[in-house]
Amino acid sequence: MNRQVSLxxxxxxxxxxxxxxxxxxxQATLAERLGYPRGAKLLILHADDVGMSxxxxxxxxxxxxxxxxxxxxxxxxxPWLPEVAAYARSHPNADLGLHLTLNSEWTMYRWGPVTSTxxxxxxxxxxxxxxxxxxxxxxxxxxxxxxxxxxxxxxxARAFGIQPTHLDSHMGLLFQTRALFAVLLRVAHDYxxxxxxxxxxxxxxxDTTLFAGLVMPTDILIDHIVTIMPDVPPxxxxxxxxxxxxQLQPGVTEMIIHLGHDEDELRGAMAxxxxxxxxxxxxxxxxxxxxxxxxxxxxxxxxxxxxxEIGKLR
Amino acid sequence: MNRQVSLxxxxxxxxxxxxxxxxxxxQATLAERLGYPRGAKLLILHADDVGMSxxxxxxxxxxxxxxxxxxxxxxxxxPWLPEVAAYARSHPNADLGLHLTLNSEWTMYRWGPVTSTxxxxxxxxxxxxxxxxxxxxxxxxxxxxxxxxxxxxxxxARAFGIQPTHLDSHMGLLFQTRALFAVLLRVAHDYxxxxxxxxxxxxxxxDTTLFAGLVMPTDILIDHIVTIMPDVPPxxxxxxxxxxxxQLQPGVTEMIIHLGHDEDELRGAMAxxxxxxxxxxxxxxxxxxxxxxxxxxxxxxxxxxxxxEIGKLR
Numbered sequence: 001m002n003r004q005v006s007l008x009x010x011x012x013x014x015x016x017x018x019x020x021x022x023x024x025x026x027q028a029t030l031a032e033r034l035g036y037p038r039g040a041k042l043l044i045l046h047a048d049d050v051g052m053s054x055x056x057x058x059x060x061x062x063x064x065x066x067x068x069x070x071x072x073x074x075x076x077x078x079p080w081l082p083e084v085a086a087y088a089r090s091h092p093n094a095d096l097g098l099h100l101t102l103n104s105e106w107t108m109y110r111w112g113p114v115t116s117t118x119x120x121x122x123x124x125x126x127x128x129x130x131x132x133x134x135x136x137x138x139x140x141x142x143x144x145x146x147x148x149x150x151x152x153x154x155x156x157a158r159a160f161g162i163q164p165t166h167l168d169s170h171m172g173l174l175f176q177t178r179a180l181f182a183v184l185l186r187v188a189h190d191y192x193x194x195x196x197x198x199x200x201x202x203x204x205x206x207d208t209t210l211f212a213g214l215v216m217p218t219d220i221l222i223d224h225i226v227t228i229m230p231d232v233p234p235x236x237x238x239x240x241x242x243x244x245x246x247q248l249q250p251g252v253t254e255m256i257i258h259l260g261h262d263e264d265e266l267r268g269a270m271a272x273x274x275x276x277x278x279x280x281x282x283x284x285x286x287x288x289x290x291x292x293x294x295x296x297x298x299x300x301x302x303x304x305x306x307x308x309e310i311g312k313l314r
Numbered sequence: 315m316n317r318q319v320s321l322x323x324x325x326x327x328x329x330x331x332x333x334x335x336x337x338x339x340x341q342a343t344l345a346e347r348l349g350y351p352r353g354a355k356l357l358i359l360h361a362d363d364v365g366m367s368x369x370x371x372x373x374x375x376x377x378x379x380x381x382x383x384x385x386x387x388x389x390x391x392x393p394w395l396p397e398v399a400a401y402a403r404s405h406p407n408a409d410l411g412l413h414l415t416l417n418s419e420w421t422m423y424r425w426g427p428v429t430s431t432x433x434x435x436x437x438x439x440x441x442x443x444x445x446x447x448x449x450x451x452x453x454x455x456x457x458x459x460x461x462x463x464x465x466x467x468x469x470x471a472r473a474f475g476i477q478p479t480h481l482d483s484h485m486g487l488l489f490q491t492r493a494l495f496a497v498l499l500r501v502a503h504d505y506x507x508x509x510x511x512x513x514x515x516x517x518x519x520x521d522t523t524l525f526a527g528l529v530m531p532t533d534i535l536i537d538h539i540v541t542i543m544p545d546v547p548p549x550x551x552x553x554x555x556x557x558x559x560x561q562l563q564p565g566v567t568e569m570i571i572h573l574g575h576d577e578d579e580l581r582g583a584m585a586x587x588x589x590x591x592x593x594x595x596x597x598x599x600x601x602x603x604x605x606x607x608x609x610x611x612x613x614x615x616x617x618x619x620x621x622x623e624i625g626k627l628r
Contacts (some may be wrong), residue, residue, distance in 0.1 A: 055579070057582075079392075079393050079423050079424060079425055082422050082424055083422035114442070116433075118432055118433070264575070265578065268397065
């Protein structure tokens with residue numbers, strides 16, 4: 001373990017460079033490799049959880065459509081998948097990835113695996129759904145069964161006409177143990193898809209010490225990840241995001257947001273939850289579709305980018 | 315087939331009597347067996363599709379709670395099952411049956427079997443959900459796999475703390491072929507649960523010629539079934555129901571209704587469908603929770619009854 005950690009800085013330094021090519025110098029940043037100046041502030045404004053509910057679909061697909069956000073990721077096991085799949089088929093350039101899902105976190109509204117359940121018993125709680133919490137999931141999931149299910153989610157996406165631009169992990173589960181992270185990377189490498197990787201992964205509960213020996217030179221790390229957490233009170237919501245945009249560093253940052261409408265469907269699904277609940281998603285939707293936020297991006301010279309652009313570097 | 319049909323009147327005559335007991339004469343009607351006068355007009359006011367969506371749950375459970383309706387049935391494979399199961403556990407006297415489900419009829423929001431899918435491939439369309447239409451379901455479903463799934467739905471209900479009072483069939487599928495009807499009755503007999511049976515079964519697309527040799531003397535047939543169909547224009551909705559209540563015959567009638575709120579979740583799920591869509595369910599909710607409808611029942615001496623009462627006769 002210590003040996004792995006001690007190798008990490010060297011490994012990560014090499015990862016930031018990526019494969020040498022005629023166009024790039026060994027020191028080229030990700031921004032430069034994407035064709036932007038080294039000092040450019042590039043933002044993947046990314047909404048999670050598409051497919052989970054109609055309200056989330058409606059809010060997120062509208063924000064994608066109007067260019068308010070640049071990217072989103074889909075939960076394939078959820079029952080509103082057909083709605084987002086129809087959008088993906090009719091908007092082949094939309095930047096839609098897969099929010100690989102092995103948790104079902106609410107109480108009144110739940111889902112389970114795409115795979116035939118007999119083949120992935122370790123993914124199921126006693127009610128036959130995915131586990132509610134990442135702790136339970138980590139305690140019970142057999143990584144081999146996780147791999148079967150993740151591959152099935154990707155295959156199902158493709159069967160629905162979705163060509164995912166990237167992979168990430170619902171509730172950050174796959175960033176939390178070495179065995180699950182190894183599965184995520186193996187699957188991503190096989191399908192030649194970029195994964196949400198960054199030294200900022202701990203922002204969402206991830207553990208970058210897992211990178212050692214698993215992240216390959218061809219993997220691309222973005223520079224920063226930003227996401228709001230439950231410690232920010234609703235009254236300081238706008239202030240939090242404004243500070244993050246004003247303080248944005250050069251390079252590629254993903255800001256992970258959660259869009260929805262604060263209406264009956266989400267209120268019913270998320271009753272009793274404050275973090276990432278209906279009001280939270282309604283606040284995010286209001287903020288990120290506002291003229292004030294567009295102005296903030298302009299005034300701070302922030303440009304929206306996509307995973308599709310990053311995927312082309314592979 | 316002809317032979318079965320020719321035996322039917324005799325069979326049905328014997329069925330209307332039920333098992334002889336010290337309290338009943340051979341001519342006792344179902345109303346009398348339930349303890350009401352022979353001329354009583356008894357109504358099971360029954361809402362289908364609970365568990366399908368939050369809007370349907372909210373509308374139906376409110377109507378059950380206030381006594382506006384007397385009975386409802388649950389779709390176990392649907393993702394909002396935990397919400398109605400919580401209600402069932404906290405309201406053990408609520409008259410909740412199972413709306414046995416082998417179809418997933420909408421476009422943007424879908425569901426599939428409770429059983430591990432490898433074990434019931436004939437139930438699945440190419441997207442891995444239940445078939446959309448009853449015609450497709452009939453063309454593809456292996457009745458042995460249907461039986462596995464129906465038993466799994468009942469077991470799942472019980473695992474969730476639901477003690478169903480009766481069984482019926484989503485979209486009337488199980489009333490449409492002899493093989494599926496045989497499965498329904500076999501399962502009902504094994505679990506000792508009453509089934510929605512009546513000579514009026516054709517009202518919902520059923521075929522009573524299937525009864526011959528399958529319906530047992532211990533099965534109970536209710537007298538009538540009434541349900542509104544898409545040929546009634548919305549403007550004549552109230553008039554249709556008012557006439558049905560005024561014309562109600564003595565005996566036990568089930569009126570099958572569909573409650574929901576005409577809001578975004580249902581509009582999204584049922585977009586493009588008129589029959590049984592969001593507006594339809596909103597109209598039903600408005601009508602059956604109105605004071606005018608309560609008055610209509612009183613003025614016509616109609617009493618609400620439940621499947622729980624019928625189940626006690628077995």
